[in-house]
Amino acid sequence: MTERELRLKTAEIEKISHIDYFNIAISVDCVIFGYDDKELKVLLIKSDLEEFAGLFSLLGDLIRPDEDLETASYRILKERTGLDDVYLEQVQAFGSIKRHPSGRVITIAYYSLIDIKHHKMQLSHNELNWHPVNELKKLAFDHKLILDTCLLRLQQRVLETPIVFNLLPEKFSLRELQELYEAILGIGLDRRNFRKKISIKDWLIDIGEIENDVPHRPGKLYKLKPELKIKPARRKLQPGKS
Amino acid sequence: MTERELRLKTAEIEKISHIDYFNIAISVDCVIFGYDDKELKVLLIKSDLEEFAGLFSLLGDLIRPDEDLETASYRILKERTGLDDVYLEQVQAFGSIKRHPSGRVITIAYYSLIDIKHHKMQLSHNELNWHPVNELKKLAFDHKLILDTCLLRLQQRVLETPIVFNLLPEKFSLRELQELYEAILGIGLDRRNFRKKISIKDWLIDIGEIENDVPHRPGKLYKLKPELKIKPARRKLQPGKS
DNA sequence: TCAAAAGTGTTTTGTGTACACCCATGC
DNA sequence: GCATGGGTGTACACAAAACACTTTTGA
Numbered sequence: 001m002t003e004r005e006l007r008l009k010t011a012e013i014e015k016i017s018h019i020d021y022f023n024i025a026i027s028v029d030c031v032i033f034g035y036d037d038k039e040l041k042v043l044l045i046k047s048d049l050e051e052f053a054g055l056f057s058l059l060g061d062l063i064r065p066d067e068d069l070e071t072a073s074y075r076i077l078k079e080r081t082g083l084d085d086v087y088l089e090q091v092q093a094f095g096s097i098k099r100h101p102s103g104r105v106i107t108i109a110y111y112s113l114i115d116i117k118h119h120k121m122q123l124s125h126n127e128l129n130w131h132p133v134n135e136l137k138k139l140a141f142d143h144k145l146i147l148d149t150c151l152l153r154l155q156q157r158v159l160e161t162p163i164v165f166n167l168l169p170e171k172f173s174l175r176e177l178q179e180l181y182e183a184i185l186g187i188g189l190d191r192r193n194f195r196k197k198i199s200i201k202d203w204l205i206d207i208g209e210i211e212n213d214v215p216h217r218p219g220k221l222y223k224l225k226p227e228l229k230i231k232p233a234r235r236k237l238q239p240g241k242s
Numbered sequence: 243m244t245e246r247e248l249r250l251k252t253a254e255i256e257k258i259s260h261i262d263y264f265n266i267a268i269s270v271d272c273v274i275f276g277y278d279d280k281e282l283k284v285l286l287i288k289s290d291l292e293e294f295a296g297l298f299s300l301l302g303d304l305i306r307p308d309e310d311l312e313t314a315s316y317r318i319l320k321e322r323t324g325l326d327d328v329y330l331e332q333v334q335a336f337g338s339i340k341r342h343p344s345g346r347v348i349t350i351a352y353y354s355l356i357d358i359k360h361h362k363m364q365l366s367h368n369e370l371n372w373h374p375v376n377e378l379k380k381l382a383f384d385h386k387l388i389l390d391t392c393l394l395r396l397q398q399r400v401l402e403t404p405i406v407f408n409l410l411p412e413k414f415s416l417r418e419l420q421e422l423y424e425a426i427l428g429i430g431l432d433r434r435n436f437r438k439k440i441s442i443k444d445w446l447i448d449i450g451e452i453e454n455d456v457p458h459r460p461g462k463l464y465k466l467k468p469e470l471k472i473k474p475a476r477r478k479l480q481p482g483k484s
Numbered sequence: 485t486c487a488a489a490a491g492t493g494t495t496t497t498g499t500g501t502a503c504a505c506c507c508a509t510g511c
Numbered sequence: 512g513c514a515t516g517g518g519t520g521t522a523c524a525c526a527a528a529a530c531a532c533t534t535t536t537g538a
Contacts, residue, residue, distance in 0.1 A: 095310060108337070173517090196520095215514090417489075462490085487536100490536095502522090502524100
């Protein structure tokens with residue numbers, strides 16, 4: 001659909017036929033967050049559109065008429081990361097008229113949290129790569145806006161609900177956890193206060209093991225209490241305060 | 243589109259043609275909140291679908307190919323309430339396959355806040371009426387879920403940003419304001435603590451007038467500081483904590 | 485003079501923040 | 512033995528919650 005055709009429809013607004021209402025495509029875009037090397041990262045692919053030559057874009061696809069919004073998101077995640085059981089949350093829809101150069105495409109944005117170490121599969125196929133969130137300036141489409149909006153949502157959620165653990169391996173030390181929070185929130189945290197706050201939340205189990213391969217005193221390892229692992233199917237409305 | 247056609251497409255999933263992707267309609271649904279008689283209310287219309295005979299539904303419409311999501315929402319609000327300059331916020335999209343009996347319709351939910359007294363125009367045309375939010379049990383489509391989700395979002399926002407004033411007339415007393423908060427949050431509040439908290443936020447101006455027509459000692463009247471009135475066009479990302 | 489709500493402060497409790505020392509380990 | 516992070520507690524400031532009496536007005 002060209003810009004010209006779009007304008008034509010605008011002029012004909014009074015006699016819109018029912019079929020015209022279907023001249024809008026719907027996509028899902030996934031902000032796939034990962035955590036590695038003490039940085040929050042996002043999975044991006046090089047845009048194949050001429051208009052955005054050289055820019056990266058989020059992973060997305062048109063929604064098929066026979067799949068739910070979440071189904072479409074899980075499909076994309078599965079295709080791009082090989083992972084199945086991931087945290088996924090819808091953020092909102094983006095639907096500016098001119099957001100997509102090839103026509104009217106409304107997109108529904110999701111973010112998901114995955115353990116970057118579990119991935120490492122189809123990576124770097126067609127320029128699919130992890131990018132530090134902080135270093136991104138310009139993305140294709142309105143994807144920078146979508147990313148920023150999702151990051152903001154993540155920052156809000158992370159203080160209330162135990163979702164960050166989706167970004168970590170099964171076992172982790174308190175230092176790793178704190179560094180993750182610092183990466184997500186973009187601020188430094190006091191170690192003693194952080195540990196106090198986490199211990200009050202009662203999210204973790206001391207598994208009786210310690211780090212190895214660290215060039216200093218190893219820390220204890222913890223894991224998330226199993227009952228707090230968020231099964232994607234279970235989530236309904238927003239969870240309340242922890 | 244019948245259920246049978248849907249299943250057919252599912253079977254043909256491998257050879258989906260581009261045009262199939264457009265076989266999805268997109269609508270906007272508005273949860274229009276008002277406040278009257280010490281109750282939070284929502285504007286509903288009697289559903290004209292046989293499947294939902296006797297049930298009420300939110301106000302919505304299909305999105306036109308040439309209008310933004312917000313433009314569509316404002317159009318609905320204008321059509322149904324006659325009001326222009328209202329608070330409007332997108333919540334999220336709802337897209338279950340079977341949410342609409344006549345085909346695949348993905349809807350994007352907005353809530354808006356209006357002064358119920360300013361309205362009173364096209365009301366009760368075709369069974370368009372205000373309903374107390376607390377007394378609603380079943381709505382057409384998935385509109386109860388949408389309403390609940392929007393209410394939850396409103397409850398979260400109301401503590402952080404000065405949006406409740408969109409539900410009140412220009413001048414109001416602190417008692418009215420407190421009763422409004424109580425209606426939205428569904429809890430009782432301590433008067434002294436409430437007044438302290440509001441005064442700290444520094445949102446109000448004492449306009450030097452007092453209530454009249456009250457059968458008791460009249461309270462002072464206040465108005466929201468003009469610079470805090472949220473112009474719909476200005477809002478971008480989520481506002482931070484107050 | 486009575487009913488109804490306005491208006492107003494203090495105390496207690498909990499939460500967030502700032503901050504420093506000794507300990508265990510790897511090198 | 513030294514560098515590195517692990518592990519821990521206390522003091523202060525601020526915010527939230529509980530709580531009661533006097534004042535003003537209309538009826």
